[in-house]
Amino acid sequence: xxxxxxxxxxxxxxxxxxxxxxxxxxxxxxxxxxxxxxxxxxxxxxxxxxxxxxxxxxxxxxxxxxxxxxxxxxxxxxxxxxxxxxxxxxxxxxxxxxxxxxxxxxxxxxxxxxxxxxxxxxxxxxxxxxxxxxxxxxxxxxxxxxxxxxxxxxxxxxxxxxxxxxxxxxxxxxxxxxxxxxxxxxxxxxxxxxxxxxxxxxxxxxxxxxxxxxxxxxxxxxxxxxxxxxxxxxxxxxxxxxxxxxxxxxxxxxxxxxxxxxxxxxxxxxxxxxxxxxxxxxxxxxxxxxxxxxxxxxxxxxxxxxxxxxxxxxxxxxxxxxxxxxxxxxxxxxxxxxxxxxxxxxxxxxxxxxxxxxxxxxxxxxxxxxxxxxxxxxxxxxxxxxxxxxxxxxxxxxxxxxxxxxxxxxxxxxxxxxxxxxxxxxxxxxxxxxxxxxxxxxxxxxxxxxxxxxxxxxxxxxxxxxxxxxxxxxxxxxxxxxxxxxxxxxxxxxxxxxxxxxxxxxxxxxxxxxxxxxxxxxxxxxxxxxxxxxxxxxxxxxxxxxxxxxxxxxxxxxxxxxxxxxxxxxxxxxxxxxxxxxxxxxxxxxxxxxxxxxxxxxxxxxxxxxxxxxxxxxxxxxxxxxxxxxxxxxxxxxxxxxxxxxxxxxxxxxxxxxxxxxxxxxxxxxxxxxxxxxxxxxxxxxxxxxxxxxxxxxxxxxxxxx
Numbered sequence: 033x034x035x036x037x038x039x040x041x042x043x044x045x046x047x048x049x050x051x052x053x054x055x056x057x058x059x060x061x062x063x064x065x066x067x068x069x070x071x072x073x074x075x076x077x078x079x080x081x082x083x084x085x086x087x088x089x090x091x092x093x094x095x096x097x098x099x100x101x102x103x104x105x106x107x108x109x110x111x112x113x114x115x116x117x118x119x120x121x122x123x124x125x126x127x128x129x130x131x132x133x134x135x136x137x138x139x140x141x142x143x144x145x146x147x148x149x150x151x152x153x154x155x156x157x158x159x160x161x162x163x164x165x166x167x168x169x170x171x172x173x174x175x176x177x178x179x180x181x182x183x184x185x186x187x188x189x190x191x192x193x194x195x196x197x198x199x200x201x202x203x204x205x206x207x208x209x210x211x212x213x214x215x216x217x218x219x220x221x222x223x224x225x226x227x228x229x230x231x232x233x234x235x236x237x238x239x240x241x242x243x244x245x246x247x248x249x250x251x252x253x254x255x256x257x258x259x260x261x262x263x264x265x266x267x268x269x270x271x272x273x274x275x276x277x278x279x280x281x282x283x284x285x286x287x288x289x290x291x292x293x294x295x296x297x298x299x300x301x302x303x304x305x306x307x308x309x310x311x312x313x314x315x316x317x318x319x320x321x322x323x324x325x326x327x328x329x330x331x332x333x334x335x336x337x338x339x340x341x342x343x344x345x346x347x348x349x350x351x352x353x354x355x356x357x358x359x360x361x362x363x364x365x366x367x368x369x370x371x372x373x374x375x376x377x378x379x380x381x382x383x384x385x386x387x388x389x390x391x392x393x394x395x396x397x398x399x400x401x402x403x404x405x406x407x408x409x410x411x412x413x414x415x416x417x418x419x420x421x422x423x424x425x426x427x428x429x430x431x432x433x434x435x436x437x438x439x440x441x442x443x444x445x446x447x448x449x450x451x452x453x454x455x456x457x458x459x460x461x462x463x464x465x466x467x468x469x470x471x472x473x474x475x476x477x478x479x480x481x482x483x484x485x486x487x488x489x490x491x492x493x494x495x496x497x498x499x500x501x502x503x504x505x506x507x508x509x510x511x512x513x514x515x516x517x518x519x520x521x522x523x524x525x526x527x528x529x530x531x532x533x534x535x536x537x538x539x540x541x542x543x544x545x546x547x548x549x550x551x552x553x554x555x556x557x558x559x560x561x562x563x564x565x566x567x568x569x570x571x572x573x574x575x576x577x578x579x580x581x582x583x584x585x586x587x588x589x590x591x592x593x594x595x596x597x598x599x600x601x602x603x604x605x606x607x608x609x610x611x612x613x614x615x616x617x618x619x620x621x622x623x624x625x626x627x628x629x630x631x632x633x634x635x636x637x638x639x640x641x642x643x644x645x646x647x648x649x650x651x652x653x654x655x656x657x658x659x660x661x662x663x664x665x666x667x668x669x670x671x672x673x674x675x676x677x678x679x680x681x682x683x684x685x686x687x688x689x690x691x692x693x694x695x696x697x698x699x700x701x702x703x704x705x706x707x708x709x710x711x712x713x714x715x716x717x718x719x720x721x722x723x724x725x726x727x728x729x730x731x732x733x734x735x736x737x738x
Contacts, residue, residue: 063369063388066380070372071362074326075355078318082351085317089305090141093129094148097275100127100300101153105240105271122264123298126274128282134307134345135247135279141304142246142277154239156213162250168258172204175243180212206262210269213241240271248276253288260289264296307345308460311337314347315462318354320443322436322509325371326358327597329609330469337462339618353618360617361608366391370424371606374432381425389417392424392602401427401601427601433512434593434600440508441593442468444501448586449482451493454556456481468594474587484560486583494579495527501586516589523582530575626717630660651685655710658682663719669729670720672711679707 104125131138146157158178165171217238245251263272274297278284282301286294319328328336336353340346362368367388370380384392392398393414402413412419446464449457456478457464467473489497502520505513572580597603608614628635633653634642641652649661662678663670680703711730714720723731 063366063385067362067369070369071358074324074358074371077324078351078355078358081317081323082314085313086140086310086347087144089310089313090144093141093302093304094145096302097127097129097145098148098152100125100302101149101240101242101273104273105153105238122267122296124260124264124267124272124274124296126276126297126299127302128276128278128285128299129302129304130278130282131304132307132345133279134347136344136346137307137310137348138246138277138279140348142244145244145275149242154242156239156241157244158242159244159246161246162252165251165255167252168255168262169204171255171259172206172209176204176209176212179209179241206266206270209241210266213270238271240273242273242275244275244277246277248278248288249280249284251288256288257290257293260293260296307347310347311340311350312460312462314351315465320439320461320465322432322439325373325432325606326361327435327607328354328357329597329607329611330466331611332357332608332614333462333469334466335611335615335618337466353614356617357608357614360610360613364610364613365604365608367395367605370428374429377428377432378425381421381428384417384421384424386417389420392420395602395604397598397601397603424602428605431600431602431606434595434597436508437512437593438468438597440505440513441589443504444586445590445594447497447500447504448486451489451497452482452485454553456485469596469598471596473594474591479590483583483587484564486586487580488563489579491527491530491575494582495524498524498527498582519585523578523585526578530578630657631664633657649682651682655679655683655706656713659707659710659714660719663714663732666732668732669723669726670732672728672730675711676704676707679703679710 129141131141142159146159149157156179158175160171160174164174245256248256260274263270263274266272276285285297285299289297318324319333336350336357339353340350361371365371369388370377372380393402402410405413413423442461442465445457446461449455449464450459450461457467457473464473467476467478473479498520502517502524505517505520597607632644634640634644639652642650644650649658651658658679659675662675662682666675680700683703683706711720715722715730719734720730720732723729
């Protein structure tokens with residue numbers, strides 16, 4: 033796969049186009065600055081919320097690791113029998129942290145772990161990566177450099193086995209590390225109690241040394257084995273604790289380490305939250321909430337989910353994709369200034385200019401809304417800006433109410449569908465959300481199957497689901513669902529007062545068990561048809577009638593509140609639906625971008641002098657662009673002499689002939705040097721290669737258009 037990492041210091045768009053500045057875009061208008069501020073505010077809110085979500089999700093894991101480390105180093109601190117046994121068998125306390133294959137998310141986990149450990153356990157933490165530790169010497173250098181808080185530059189050291197600490201060189205070895213540890217701990221002991229309490233109250237007298245191997249699978253087995261064997265011999269002097277970051281399976285420990293080495297480790301396994309569960313929490317808190325006015329359309333959300341599921345399982349990249357959608361929406365949609373919280377709508381609507389009112393009138397959803405109105409109101413909406421602003425305010429408030437009601441009813445529907453066999457509408461709420469955004473969900477076969485299955489639920493399941501729905505609707509703000517809550521409570525009361533005959537209850541329970549047992553589609557459909565035929569031939573019981581009534585009521589709620597967002601007026605203001613644009617940003621096409629840059633540098637540099645019509649070659653273009661366009665006119669083999677002459681002709685096209693022979697020779701040398709450099713760059717990019725057939729020719733490697 034092609035993994036794209038966006039720099040955190042500079043917010044850029046992932047595109048083959050240049051980064052955009054909100055304050056100098058092609059959509060220059062009086063509200064550009066406000067759009068930029070609104071986008072930045074929303075971006076910061078999303079960032080803060082996601083950080084809080086990830087902190088909450090990792091809290092249990094981090095607490096367990098802190099507890100493990102506390103147990104490990106408290107034994108050393110008190111010299112208990114347990115630590116004595118570990119010393120006897122030379123066992124090193126080791127945490128095997130299984131993080132999953134979403135490698136790009138591991139940085140955040142280790143960063144959070146380091147912060148927690150430094151706040152509560154120990155200041156002596158080292159994070160090692162395989163790329164920095166090809167050998168045991170490099171590993172010891174990195175380890176001691178991080179622990180002693182000094183920078184190591186191997187090239188500047190005379191002895192690669194040493195690190196520079198202040199004015200002294202310390203040899204990179206375990207005895208040196210032990211001596212340093214004893215010196216820093218004794219220095220802490222020598223401090224006065226009050227000073228010690230102020231400076232290091234969070235840490236114990238002899239805090240452990242924590243060494244984290246971020247990507248254990250990538251480490252050379254010999255390096256790991258040597259380090260573990262050496263460390264085990266000094267475990268009675270140095271309270272060392274290892275943490276292995278594992279992306280695959282805990283079995284990798286035994287594959288990398290022979291039994292003689294793995295037996296030196298006292299391993300405890302820790303499992304992080306599944307990346308799919310992590311994503312579900314992110315979607316639940318970012319998209320299925322009225323807290324953020326910005327929303328994703330069905331196709332855009334599907335693009336992000338597909339990249340997550342079929343590419344890298346990275347929650348961080350999903351969040352970055354979501355933030356990219358925010359930037360793109362506020363850049364490309366002039367009316368995104370109205371994508372704000374409910375309390376700001378009135379102020380912003382009434383500050384709209386005439387041009388912005390015309391933009392509202394051009395929206396497809398608004399045009400459909402106007403067509404449904406009576407003729408007098410149509411004229412007012414199309415000609416009177418004041419009347420349009422009043423109507424826009426009402427429509428945007430209705431859109432906010434729609435979002436709140438949509439989320440509540442969606443959660444209620446998910447309570448029912450997630451408990452059905454085979455999950456016709458999906459097990460995760462994100463799958464149900466995509467289905468509701470795509471079209472009218474009640475017209476799909478999966479929804480009909482879900483209703484049929486729901487009509488066969490037993491009393492216990494139905495009561496539990498209704499109670500959950502009541503809790504969901506009561507937690508929603510507003511009085512929209514007061515009557516709905518009363519109706520659901522009435523159903524619960526009827527179920528409590530209902531006493532079925534044992535035979536009828538047994539039939540219902542047995543049919544439910546049969547549905548759960550036969551999970552393949554053929555038997556499921558067969559059972560449904562049999563039950564349908566049996567109901568036609570017998571009279572429904574009170575329980576079955578009440579069950580049908582409950583399911584029909586839920587169906588009416590779905591049809592009323594889960595209307596697709598595309599059917600709502602002014603949805604374009606808050607919904608980002610440009611899936612093709614997002615796909616172009618996230619699905620990298622390096623060859624196309626490279627061809628565009630070399631063939632048409634004006635596309636990126638925005639320099640009018642580089643603009644050429646009719647496929648001409650500007651002598652103002654960079655040398656590599658001139659060489660590239662000339663090479664497109666050649667066949668399989670390119671004569672370097674002819675290529676140089678053509679390059680010289682283009683470069684010298686605008687220059688006047690110089691009569692001075694010496695000066696002319698100097699110019700030729702400069703052009704020759706420029707040509708050689710441009711050809712070398714083209715070779716480095718993979719467009720040409722030296723030819724063995726002819727020494728003064730190069731072979732062309734790329735063909736066809738992009």
